[in-house]
Amino acid sequence: MKRVLPVLLICFLFIAGSYCSVRSNAGSIIYFYNPETNVNNFATLKTAFDTYLVNHGGYYFQPFDSKEKFEAIIREKKDDIYLLSSWHLKALQQKSVPLKIALVGTSKGNTMQRKVLSTKKDIANVAMLKNTVVAGAGSEEYIYSVLKQILGKEQESLLKDIKILIVPKDIDAIMAVGFGMATAAISAESSLNKLAMINPNQFRELHGLGFSEEDYLLVAATLKKPEQQEAQLLEVLRKMSEGAGKENLKLLGIDGWRALQ
Amino acid sequence: MKIINFGKVLILLTTFLVSAGFAQSNKVLIINSDNGVFRYETIAVEFKKVLQQSAYQWTELNLNSHVDAEVKLKQLIQQENPELIYCIGTKAYSLALNHAHDRKLLFSAAINWRRLDIGEGTYGVANELSPAQEISLLRYFFPTIKNIGLLYNDKFSSEYVETIKKDALDLGINIVNQPINDAQEISDSLNELLPKIELFWIISDPVVLSSKASVQQIFKSAQQQRKPVYAYSDVYIEHGAVMAISADLATIGRQSASLALMMGKGKMPEGTVQSPAGSTVTLNKCALDALQFDFNQDALDSVNKIVECDK
Numbered sequence: 001m002k003r004v005l006p007v008l009l010i011c012f013l014f015i016a017g018s019y020c021s022v023r024s025n026a027g028s029i030i031y032f033y034n035p036e037t038n039v040n041n042f043a044t045l046k047t048a049f050d051t052y053l054v055n056h057g058g059y060y061f062q063p064f065d066s067k068e069k070f071e072a073i074i075r076e077k078k079d080d081i082y083l084l085s086s087w088h089l090k091a092l093q094q095k096s097v098p099l100k101i102a103l104v105g106t107s108k109g110n111t112m113q114r115k116v117l118s119t120k121k122d123i124a125n126v127a128m129l130k131n132t133v134v135a136g137a138g139s140e141e142y143i144y145s146v147l148k149q150i151l152g153k154e155q156e157s158l159l160k161d162i163k164i165l166i167v168p169k170d171i172d173a174i175m176a177v178g179f180g181m182a183t184a185a186i187s188a189e190s191s192l193n194k195l196a197m198i199n200p201n202q203f204r205e206l207h208g209l210g211f212s213e214e215d216y217l218l219v220a221a222t223l224k225k226p227e228q229q230e231a232q233l234l235e236v237l238r239k240m241s242e243g244a245g246k247e248n249l250k251l252l253g254i255d256g257w258r259a260l261q
Numbered sequence: 262m263k264i265i266n267f268g269k270v271l272i273l274l275t276t277f278l279v280s281a282g283f284a285q286s287n288k289v290l291i292i293n294s295d296n297g298v299f300r301y302e303t304i305a306v307e308f309k310k311v312l313q314q315s316a317y318q319w320t321e322l323n324l325n326s327h328v329d330a331e332v333k334l335k336q337l338i339q340q341e342n343p344e345l346i347y348c349i350g351t352k353a354y355s356l357a358l359n360h361a362h363d364r365k366l367l368f369s370a371a372i373n374w375r376r377l378d379i380g381e382g383t384y385g386v387a388n389e390l391s392p393a394q395e396i397s398l399l400r401y402f403f404p405t406i407k408n409i410g411l412l413y414n415d416k417f418s419s420e421y422v423e424t425i426k427k428d429a430l431d432l433g434i435n436i437v438n439q440p441i442n443d444a445q446e447i448s449d450s451l452n453e454l455l456p457k458i459e460l461f462w463i464i465s466d467p468v469v470l471s472s473k474a475s476v477q478q479i480f481k482s483a484q485q486q487r488k489p490v491y492a493y494s495d496v497y498i499e500h501g502a503v504m505a506i507s508a509d510l511a512t513i514g515r516q517s518a519s520l521a522l523m524m525g526k527g528k529m530p531e532g533t534v535q536s537p538a539g540s541t542v543t544l545n546k547c548a549l550d551a552l553q554f555d556f557n558q559d560a561l562d563s564v565n566k567i568v569e570c571d572k
Contacts, residue, residue, distance in 0.1 A: 003298065037562070039562070039563065039564070039565055040511075040541075040565055041564060041565050041566065043566070044564065044565070044566055044567045047569075048567070112316055131523070131528050132528075133519050133523065135538060163519050163522055163523065165512075165515060165516060165538060166515055166518050167509070167511070167512050167538050167539040168509050168512065168539045168540065168541070168563075168565075169540075169562070169563045170511075171398070171401065171563060172538060172539050172540055173510070173538075175394060175397060175538075176538040178536070179391060179393065179394060179536055179538075181535050181536065181537075181538040182518065182538065193438045194401065194559075197400075197401075197404065198397050198398075198400040198401045198404070198432075199393075199400070199432060201432075202397075202429055247558065249560065250558050250561035250562060251561050251562060251564070251567075252562065253562035255559075
């Protein structure tokens, strides 16, 4: 019996230690929600990121397709990392949610993007968009917000006469104009460059009627100054572009991260 | 005091009558061929969401829920007097066509809509992406491809193949097509075709895809000659297709609703039947890696599902 007790004690300490170690990392999760896209790829994102993160510190990734559920998680104020669009971040900051940018996503060296309102060239001005369909990828709230910004105060009243058609991705939105399913599209400027590559004839038929202000691509934010564990996770995230994780970042439409000075 | 109360009642009554009139004029009858079918129900759900946002009223008839659906349809048309009838699936459209009279018709999820009897005042969203959409997306993922091959039967698919050839040519892609009369010809035709192309495209042709054995033969030949196969449906991913692009069901529902709203405003859309505006992409990385076939990694943000090899 005297011999059994120390063995049991060692086993207990080992199990308890392992549990605590797992718990300490299980506390940090990367939460993701992006109202600027509508691609239903959550299962793929979850598998790809979890596979990478579990092997780089035992972290996890949780994508959301619901803004409300994502915001509910932020309200719980845990020591986590939140990946979101800068438009959403600003909206939350206006509601006094103390999110701060830690990393900004990059794509081909750029951290900023503009949204463009494209139409065929016979649509000469925004007034001609009355009673038409505008295609865009992302949430309807987001598309209306970008459209409102592009139309400006003078043409804002047009919004009530424009029907938004939500499509999965930017390239669908732009092609919807070329193929006649929509009169205009809201997309990232870089998506127009993609169209130029894949369908140059269609690209030549389009022109930009207006542009939004420049904004960051996807951002990684925290609710407070990162503590050791969050800092470690941010470092794992930052280094994803250096190896096998780069493909995962491409799923999010970025190819790297840059620390905000 | 009485005058004020009377005034309030009058305002309420006017508001009620105006809103009732508005709702009446925008009433939509949705006929669903079978709400137990996932694709039909997904489309219906999205359609109703958009209608709800625009304060439209609708009534629904699920054909699978009624023994005598035709009688129920007649009843509903008489009772509800809908301005527009939205038909999901071929069965719903065929039934509605006989009873719609001069009402506007809108359809989606109809298999091979070109065979439908489409009159004036009828609009629709096709079930399949247009060849130009598919080829554009193919170019997005595989920008270096110049020659794509396909098998088809002249009787069923000659018109479709001609459209593919024309659209592909506009995008700088050469389609090498080979007609077959019988599934028995698949093996020999592929032996001739595959060396001339970089990618084989499975189109929805009833002769080429006449049996499981035909499908297996296509993948066996392609594998032997190390040629990637692209398909119009993700059903073929498990056989080894490197990619499948199809129409996004939720977008078909939203697009149909957009058409309904525009029709309600008297703004008729361009063309009678639109191609679906949204696409769904499945990428088989396992098959691509096995063939060492490169794809544009910048297109990964447009992929819905990635299939990796089992570990």
